[in-house]
Amino acid sequence: MNKDIFFAIEQIERAKGIPRETLKQAIEAALLSAYKKNFKGPHKAVEVILDSNTGEVKVYTHKVINPETGETLDIDEYEVLSGQGTNRLESGEIVQVEITPKDFGRIAAQTAKQVIMQRIREAERSLVYDEFLERTEDIVTGVINRKEGKNIIVDLEKIESLLPSNEQISSENYRIGARMKFYIIEVKKTSRGPRIVLSRSHPGLVKRLFELEVPEVQEGFVTIKAIAREPGARTKIAVESRDAKVDPVGSCIGNKGSRVKHITDELRGEKIDIIRWSNDPKVFISDALSPAHVTLVELDPGSNTALVYVPDDQLSLAIGKEGQNARLSARLTGWRIDIKSDREIREAPGQS
Structure with missing residues (x-):
């Protein structure tokens, strides 16, 4: 490895916002793991250092100078001889010794490249996650990409997202390649990147x-x-x-x-x-039943029920096909709505 790796790190810092020190530490940690996996020798108290000036990678271990004999020992050996454990190592001077394997450079270059690419992907995923998290409960425009079972995958340019079957509308045609607007209902982090759930309903x-x-x-x-x-x-x-x-x-x-x-x-x-x-429930309920005309609204706050009378020829219009108009009006106003025709007023006892 050489200084090119640090040029790449600087470029990534500017383009992706990943601090160079963070990336350097990630590379060193990955190189340490690669060393332990591929080489025999001391694995305890070993560290890998990526030199910021030269771009060189070096592996070091720490050894202890036995205060009694002056002999340099691996920490494991010194612990056995002294019987004191690592909390008593201060009695012997600790020195750093380079143990870089001859062919470690090739592994180091491959490992560094893998780490950099992984961190770039993570940074991009994080940026996409942050962007779409801010847009939760907002509208996005996407293109129908493909179908996976009953679910639909939507291309939002920066990422693919999910339109579940329960957020679709049965009467809509989700043709591959169709461009539509969607409502973002959920943004989650997963091991595979952000998971964005959309809705049309x-x-x-x-x-x-x-x-x-x-x-x-x-x-x-x-x-x-x-x-x-x-x-x-x-x-x-x-x-x-x-x-x-x-x-x-x-x-x-x-x-x-x-x-x-x-x-x-x-x-x-x-x-x-x-x-x-309208803050007046009678007026609001009457308007909500539009396009039907309402003659009279009587409220029963105790049961949260509104008894609504409409002209005889408006009854079916007020109720709507399969009760849709009345049902939506009830949900809009928050009142239970019971619709009757004017004839029922005229036929009520005491009415002339």
């Missing part, structure tokens, strides 16, 4: 799409207060304005529906109902 994906598409949301003038989603089918989102001059619903819809259309296109046609948030 998480409500957070819808929230982040609105934050990206609607400047008023991004800038904080409009706040997303609640989301209820049935992935691939329909989402209800409640929004509130912090500025009386800003219409939260209109901001999210955009001119001629342009903003919400971009989002529904990204979600492959998923319908989105944008609801104005």
Whole structure:
């Protein structure tokens, strides 16, 4: 080995941010392991030193000068003769003796290269991990790479990531090569590098799409207060304005529906109902059942139930296909919703 190794170390320090001393110590530790594996001789009190000035690698052992005879002994031999153990070695002078094997240079060069490459990979993995950890609960764009069983592997350019089957939407076509947006739900360190788990079904994906598409949301003038989603089918989102001059619903819809259309296109046609948030539960529940019109809302706080009446011809619209509208409205508002038609009011005892 020569000074080229330190030139490489300096380059790595600048490019990857690995301190040169850290890399030097890692190389020395690996060289010590290589020495013990490949050469006979004293293995106790042995150290390998990589000279920063010359680039040379030398192996040293420590020996003890017997204070009684002046003889130089291996530490093992001195312990046996003295019977004192390593905690009493101060009674004899310890000296450093070079024992570098003649053909150690070749092994040293190979070992150093392996260590450097390993540390580069570790540094790159660490940088990728840190980058994506900061982006947890954020959106990334990736390309469908391949399928592994029911799971899908997504290429994020810097790393491959996982879209598990339970985070997919059954109605979506995950065609190889397709470019899509994903929501990061988990970033973990593993022995093979960062493990990034994505989702297409998480409500957070819808929230982040609105934050990206609607400047008023991004800038904080409009706040997303609640989301209820049935992935691939329909989402209800409640929004509130912090500025009386800003219409939260209109901001999210955009001119001629342009903003919400971009989002529904990204979600492959998923319908989105944008609801104005209200602190009044009756108003909020009534709006949440849109597009149905509500006649009356009666609340039972004890059971957290809302009894909602709608015009006779609006009943099926309020409930929705397979109960979807009512179900999403309940999840959005946090109330159990029981929907009845106006006819039931008229037919109730005491009503005319």
